[in-house]
Amino acid sequence: MAPDPTVPALEIVNLKKKYAGTKKNPGTDALKGVSLTVPQGEFFAFLGPNGAGKTSLISIVAGLAVKSSGEVRVHGISIDEHADHAKAFIGLVPQEMNFNIFEKVINIVLDQAGYYGISRAEAMPQAEKVLKDLSLWEKRNEAAQALSGGMKRRLLIARALVHKPRVLLLDEPTAGVDVELRRGMWDFLRELNESGTTIILTTHYLEEAEQLCRRVAIINQGEIIKEGTVKELLTSLSSVTLLVDTKEPVLLSNMELLRGYPITKIDETTLEVKLEHNQPANDIFRKLSSIGINIMNVRNSGSRLEEVFVSLVEKK
Ligand SMILES: Nc1ncnc2c1ncn2[C@@H]1O[C@H](COP(=O)(O)OP(=O)(O)OP(=O)(O)O)[C@@H](O)[C@H]1O
Ligand SMILES: [Mg+2]
Structure with a gap:
């Protein structure tokens, strides 16, 4: 069946997340009822201060964290009813590096394909493409620990793209990355978006959202306090x-x-x-x-x- 371009890439309805507390700590309401629709092909940013709930939201969508209530659909597929199917649409670039630093670069990328039922042989052409696109192909046989910080960030992106996801989620992709490398990553993400991938990122860098994204949601204390195109937000400026x-x-x-x-x-x-x-x-x-x-x-x-x-x- 051909994919329906009118189905949103992401639909979130009244999403709540409460982290359990302890005897002394009442717990945290990290998301207090977030609703949002992101159409296919969008370039979208979540902007918000530390602790706003950005990582919680991204992690729930990617299936890494469990929501307390609400609905999430990826390309129309409920993450509750068909978790694996929904996950296959998504590539995730997490905020923290979470690969085995002793593993070879190429294996980190190929092993990820395995999670989606793609064999190493099948995954090889795409692994080669993404590693080349991200200037890591020369490093493919090195252990990840031999990469610089910027290269490690790019490896996270390569790994997220090995199963050709339709939606790429990036949690603070350019945090701690120098200006030149950041601009290189922006160019890469722009091209990826132009070739049809929906991109949703979180960022502290307002310039990043302004330069890169068409729509933004400003999130604060677990709530979306404003959402619209970058242009709309700028005209609302008093x-x-x-x-x-x-x-x-x-x-x-x-x-x-x-x-x-x-x-x-x-x-x-x-x-x-x-x-x-x-x-x-x-x-x-x-x-x-x-x-x-x-x-x-x-x-x-x-x-x-x-x-x-x-x-x-x-x-x-
Ligand atoms: N595993 C967890 N257990 C308990 N509380 C958590 C956990 N993860 C996040 N929180 C709390 O939930 C709230 C939202 O955190 P989250 O990491 O989603 O924010 P964020 O917007 O990504 O922040 P940052 O910009 O610092 O990455 C914070 O108050 C945080 O302390
Ligand atoms: Mg975060």
């Missing part, structure tokens, strides 16, 4: 902060003339301008030049998604 570099030092007398404007002096030649929703920046720039301040450069104060994130998490 204020935008710009940094303006000036040609000459800004004098106190200048600041007197700017009283009442949303402008703060950061240092001699930098002003911070806070624009409320839809307020045109041009009015401010005109005012600055009318009092003799020459603008060299205007910058965004940081990741704009970061501003959305901070404003949402602060509201809690």
Whole structure:
């Protein structure tokens, strides 16, 4: 039967996870009723601070952790009714390295195929492809412990792809990875997504979500507090902060003339301008030049998604 492209890659309904407590500790409600639908082909990110529940959610979907209640379907298949079938759709790149470091790279990848009932001989062509794609083929006969940290991360990705999953889940794939390698991984993931794989990742790096993903869910204390396209989240931003570099030092007398404007002096030649929703920046720039301040450069104060994130998490 041909796969139905209208079936969501992932459907989660009212998912709850409570970790059991002890006599002294009442336990943790890690997920408090999360509902979410991710269509096939999506590039999706879960953003949230430490302890938000991201790993709990990913682990339940991948069948590594048991949910307390709720429903999870992968390509329409319930993880309760047909666990193995649902799992076959999924590749998981876990947050922590969990392979045997004494094992050879190629065996780590081929053994994974075995979990899906794929023989080593059958798995070899795909293992070769993914190891080459991730620049690990030369290292295939080395023990995993001989790999650098970045190579180990790439090995986790290769292992997750050996059974050609339709959905790739990555839990903090670029944590602790240097900028160059991170960009290389982004390119790899983009290509994989363009060739049809649904990608769902968790990240602390707002820039990563902004650059890579189309949709994001912001998760905090076990709840999704906002979900939408990156564009939607950015337009929901109530204020935008710009940094303006000036040609000459800004004098106190200048600041007197700017009283009442949303402008703060950061240092001699930098002003911070806070624009409320839809307020045109041009009015401010005109005012600055009318009092003799020459603008060299205007910058965004940081990741704009970061501003959305901070404003949402602060509201809690
Ligand atoms: N095995 C476990 N036993 C008990 N509590 C747990 C367990 N795993 C996670 N928790 C708790 O559940 C909550 C959510 O943790 P989780 O690992 O899902 O967060 P996270 O968003 O992935 O965080 P991080 O960004 O630090 O990876 C936290 O309060 C955590 O302490
Ligand atoms: Mg985590």
